Amino acid sequence: MTSTVEQRLSQHGQTIPTAPEAVGFYVPVIxxxxxxxxxxxxxxxxxELMFKGKVGKDVHEEVGFHAxxxxxxxxxAQIKACIGNLDKVTRIVRVEGYVQSADGFHNHAQVINGAxxxxxxxxxxxxxxxxxxxxxxxxxxxxxxxxxxxAEVSE
Amino acid sequence: MTSTVEQRLSQHGQTIPTAPEAVGFYVPVIxxxxxxxxxxxxxxxxxELMFKGKVGKDVHEEVGFHAxxxxxxxxxAQIKACIGNLDKVTRIVRVEGYVQSADGFHNHAQVINGAxxxxxxxxxxxxxxxxxxxxxxxxxxxxxxxxxxxAEVSE
Amino acid sequence: MTSTVEQRLSQHGQTIPTAPEAVGFYVPVIxxxxxxxxxxxxxxxxxELMFKGKVGKDVHEEVGFHAxxxxxxxxxAQIKACIGNLDKVTRIVRVEGYVQSADGFHNHAQVINGAxxxxxxxxxxxxxxxxxxxxxxxxxxxxxxxxxxxAEVSE
Numbered sequence: 412m413t414s415t416v417e418q419r420l421s422q423h424g425q426t427i428p429t430a431p432e433a434v435g436f437y438v439p440v441i442x443x444x445x446x447x448x449x450x451x452x453x454x455x456x457x458x459e460l461m462f463k464g465k466v467g468k469d470v471h472e473e474v475g476f477h478a479x480x481x482x483x484x485x486x487x488a489q490i491k492a493c494i495g496n497l498d499k500v501t502r503i504v505r506v507e508g509y510v511q512s513a514d515g516f517h518n519h520a521q522v523i524n525g526a527x528x529x530x531x532x533x534x535x536x537x538x539x540x541x542x543x544x545x546x547x548x549x550x551x552x553x554x555x556x557x558x559x560x561x562a563e564v565s566e
Numbered sequence: 567m568t569s570t571v572e573q574r575l576s577q578h579g580q581t582i583p584t585a586p587e588a589v590g591f592y593v594p595v596i597x598x599x600x601x602x603x604x605x606x607x608x609x610x611x612x613x614e615l616m617f618k619g620k621v622g623k624d625v626h627e628e629v630g631f632h633a634x635x636x637x638x639x640x641x642x643a644q645i646k647a648c649i650g651n652l653d654k655v656t657r658i659v660r661v662e663g664y665v666q667s668a669d670g671f672h673n674h675a676q677v678i679n680g681a682x683x684x685x686x687x688x689x690x691x692x693x694x695x696x697x698x699x700x701x702x703x704x705x706x707x708x709x710x711x712x713x714x715x716x717a718e719v720s721e
Numbered sequence: 722m723t724s725t726v727e728q729r730l731s732q733h734g735q736t737i738p739t740a741p742e743a744v745g746f747y748v749p750v751i752x753x754x755x756x757x758x759x760x761x762x763x764x765x766x767x768x769e770l771m772f773k774g775k776v777g778k779d780v781h782e783e784v785g786f787h788a789x790x791x792x793x794x795x796x797x798a799q800i801k802a803c804i805g806n807l808d809k810v811t812r813i814v815r816v817e818g819y820v821q822s823a824d825g826f827h828n829h830a831q832v833i834n835g836a837x838x839x840x841x842x843x844x845x846x847x848x849x850x851x852x853x854x855x856x857x858x859x860x861x862x863x864x865x866x867x868x869x870x871x872a873e874v875s876e
Contacts, residue, residue, distance in 0.1 A: 435830035436837040437852035443814045443873045444755060445599060451853040504598045509855050512704040519706040520590035527591040542592035543606040543714055545664050546704035549822040549856035551829040559853055563598045600754060659753045667859040674861040675745035682746040697747035698761040698869055700819050701859035718753045 416487070416497035416533050423532045430488035431455045434551065440489040446504070447493050447562045452485040453554040454478040462555040467516030470555045479508060479525035482558035486526075487533060490562055499564045503530050503540040507559035512546035519544040526558050571642070571652035571688050578687045585643035586610045589706065595644040601659070602648050602719055606712040607640040608705075609633040617710040622671030625710045634663060634680035637713035641681075642688060645717055654719045658685050658695040662714035667701035674699040681713050726797070726807035726843050733842045740798035741765045744861065750799040756814070757803050757874055761867040762795040763860075764788040772865040777826030780865045789818060789835035792868035796836075797843060800872055809874045813840050813850040817869035822856035829854035836868050 417427060433439050433450060440449045454462040454477075462478035464470045470478070483506075491497050508523035510516070523544040531538040540560075550557050572582060588594050588605060595604045609617040609632075617633035619625045625633070638661075646652050663678035665671070678699040686693040695715075705712050727737060743749050743760060750759045764772040764787075772788035774780045780788070793816075801807050818833035820826075833854040841848040850870075860867050 433852075435852065435854065436834045436841070437816070438849050439851065441812070441814055441851045443812060448815055448851050450851040451855070502596065502598060504596055505603055506592070507853070509853075511856075512702075514704070516704050517706060517708045519704075524591045531591070539593050541594070541596045541603050541605040542588075542590065543662070543664075543712065544590065544706055545606070545712060546666075546702045546706075547822075547856045548703040548858040549824070549826050549829075551827060551854050551856075553827045557853065557855060657751065657753060659751055660758055661747065667857075669859070671859050672861060672863045674859075679746045686746070694748050696749065696751045696758055696760040697743075697745065698817070698819075698867065699745065699861055700761070700867060701821075701857045701861075703858040 414497040420533050427488050427491060428484055430492045431485050440493040442493055445563055447490050447564055449486045449489045449560050451557040451559055452482040454481040454556055455485065460552050460554055463553040464555055465511050465513040466522055466555050468513035472518050472521055475522035475555055476525035478556040479523050479558060480529045482556055483526035483529040486558060486560035494564055500534060500562045501537060501565050502563040503534055503538045503560065504563050505561040506540050506542045508544040509547045509550060509557040511550040511555050519546060569652040575688050582643050582646060583639055585647045586640050595648040597648055600718055602645050602717045604641045604644045604715050606714055607637040608709040608712055609636040610640065615707050615709055618708045619710055620666050620668040621677055621710050623668035627673050627676055630677035630710055631680035633711040634678050634713060635684045637711055638681035638684040641713060641715035649719055655689060655717045656692060656720050657718040658689055658693045658715065659718050660716040661695050661697045663699040664702045664705060664712040666705040666710050674701060724807040730843050737798050737801060738794055740802045741795050750803040752803055755873055757800050757872045759796045759799045759870050761869055762792040763864040763867055764791040765795060770862050770864055773863045774865055775821050775823040776832055776865050778823035782828050782831055785820065785832035785865055786835035788866040789833050789868060790839045792866055793836035793839040796868060796870035804874055810844060810872045811847060811875050812873040813844055813848045813870065814873050815871040816850050816852045818854045819857045819860060819867040821860040821865050829856060
């Protein structure tokens with residue numbers, strides 16, 4: 412049986428990808444108590460990084476939106492790999508969105524909305540979360556966006 | 567009855583502002599277990615961003631200090647909106663301070679001290695917290711500072 | 722009696738340094754529930770900052786690796802100062818690695834691996850953690866790396 416979360420994503424034409432492997436000496440997701448936290452997710456499909464460059468110069472803001480959406484899908488995949496059934500999530504607590512930013516780019520909110528909207532499509536009202544959106548001059552592998560998701564889960 | 571926290575702030579000539587609305591598709595504050603975490607707070611009064619530009623070039627370090635202080639007041643407003651009575655806070659756990667930094671600016675600590683001192687004025691000894699202070703080349707809306715506060719609360 | 726953690730570090734020729742003091746108006750480490758979180762640790766020995774400049778220009782990537790390692794040792798020192806015996810740690814939960822990055826530098830993962838490898842040397846399998854590695858255009862005191870560690874501890 413697929414989870415309600417996966418059914419909702421399916422209605423938006425989305426499926427949960429295979430959880431990407433770590434790109435360094437760390438693990439992609441951990442549970443501590445009732446919190447699950449992912450490592451920084453990049454806009455990867457499998458081992459391929461799909462969105463490189465600085466948002467506001469190399470990467471248009473609307474493309475950055477899609478990059479953030481892809482990061483969020485990867486984060487959901489990590490959470491699923493950690494807890495098995497996504498319906499155990501009781502709240503998406505926090506999103507950290509890092510945007511590799513060109514000089515003078517200030518629309519970080521619009522970019523990270525790509526992740527936030529996807530999370531609400533997936534989890535409904537409990538998908539609504541706190542958020543930081545900040546710029547970085549450079550990100551790992553030249554990724555346009557990096558994203559972390561914190562989720563609260565039931566026993 | 568006003569909380570002890572609000573009485574202390576009053577003695578420093580401060581009142582808690584109306585909690586600013588989110589500037590994207592997220593919520594400004596969440597409680598999970600005994601932790602309350604805010605979204606990234608900007609130096610806003612209502613809907614108006616008061617401190618724009620890069621600290622160390624457009625914005626003097628001492629002005630950045632006041633921007634950080636304003637972010638901290640907004641964070642306290644969010645926490646109050648979440649838990650009702652600020653005297654339920656048992657500890658300010660963590661402050662994340664992002665400073666939109668001009669080239670060569672390294673006095674992030676002095677800027678974020680504006681938030682840290684305000685939190686100790688408000689909460690006394692339990693207001694003393696861990697902290698990160700980091701630079702960002704660009705922040706949302708060209709804000710000089712962005713700040714997150716994590717608080718521990720009692721039942 | 723020294724902890725197992727300190728014995729393991731000793732086998733790698735490492736000893737835990739004196740925990741550095743805060744460089745601003747904050748505390749270096751806090752416990753909330755079963756989580757211990759440090760403030761941002763810099764590559765300091767005592768009061769001296771050992772690695773300054775931008776990684777990828779002033780500081781070679783391999784030197785950045787050693788800076789990250791030094792930050793991790795300081796973080797372990799902070800956790801020890803907080804909980805007394807490092808064998809109370811049940812899991813290293815999360816590492817936040819901020820790399821002061823030159824234009825075009827994208828090997829953040831390789832730099833922060835210096836911290837991650839040290840944590841696994843110290844804690845073994847429970848030292849494996851989630852991680853963010855992000856770039857910053859400027860960091861406090863011109864530090865090459867800043868690092869935060871979150872640990873889960875038993876009662």
